[in-house]
Amino acid sequence: MTTDCLFCKIIAREIPAEIVHETDSTLAFRDINPQAPTHVVVIPKTHHANAAALAATDPLLAGAVLRAAGEVAQAEGIVESGYRQVFNTGAGAGQSVFHVHCHVLGGRPLSWPPG
Ligand code: 5GP
Ligand code: ZN
Numbered sequence: 001m002t003t004d005c006l007f008c009k010i011i012a013r014e015i016p017a018e019i020v021h022e023t024d025s026t027l028a029f030r031d032i033n034p035q036a037p038t039h040v041v042v043i044p045k046t047h048h049a050n051a052a053a054l055a056a057t058d059p060l061l062a063g064a065v066l067r068a069a070g071e072v073a074q075a076e077g078i079v080e081s082g083y084r085q086v087f088n089t090g091a092g093a094g095q096s097v098f099h100v101h102c103h104v105l106g107g108r109p110l111s112w113p114p115g
Pocket of ligand 1: 006015029030033088094096097098101
């Protein structure tokens, strides 16, 4: 647990969240400010700042996050209609919580390229 990390506090159940999926190494919960009918955030239970840092330090855990994200999409029923997995990296790309997280978005048409 990293002090003052919002997502570490959700993992520790110090801050409530609507948890939809959990494994030994990952947690997934609904985003508090959803950008699509399905908007779930998937995180590893250990603190890494972003996807690149996670993959460099623990590639197996990076894989576990991707696997969990796919299982969330399946459970949410958005595989057939299509969904997006997003790792914002850096404030300039919209990252506001510096504990790596995969946004799983779906349930509506998603335009490409993103804005
Ligand atoms: P980022 O902007 O870092 O890519 O994504 C962080 C996400 O965390 C945002 O989509 C934001 O809505 C979400 N978020 C911020 N605070 C909370 C919270 O307390 N609970 C939940 N469930 N999501 C949060
Ligand atoms: Zn953290």
